[in-house]
Amino acid sequence: MIGWNIYRHTFVAECPSDSDQIIYSLEIRSQSMIRVEHIRTATALIKHGYHEAIADQLYERFGGEQRITATHQGVEIETLRVPA
Template sequence: MNIYRHTFAATCPSDGDTIIYSLEIRSLAVVMVEHIRTATALIKSGYHERIADDLAERLGGDQTIKAVHQGVEIETVRLSG
């Protein structure tokens, strides 16, 4: 099992807040670090759940994304297969 962790930022389309996201990918396959950095850099704005869907499609593996927005902790889990 390979575990990758990365932190990135995106803007909330509703209120313009900058949100810091923590991404964790667990995968039996190798996920290139460059792919993780590129996929997250492409996300400038979006809703947490849609960001999770996009990254799951692009990068695969089992993913958990966490963030706090307006005092609400949000955690999404996307499982492969």
């Protein structure tokens, strides 16, 4: 059987270019269990960064398939990270 666990979490980080507080929506689809405490801790440690770099960092930590969305200066940004 192939099954997925889907985790969704919202967090805030500062844009290093203009110091805007950006609200990110994270979705992780994983065949493994991920402790919610680990997701909350990992995102709480992200104080600032560019959207794409944050996506890379979380993908490196949790793997699976990940989607992160945010709106910054009126531009909606969506990143997808999937296994190669």
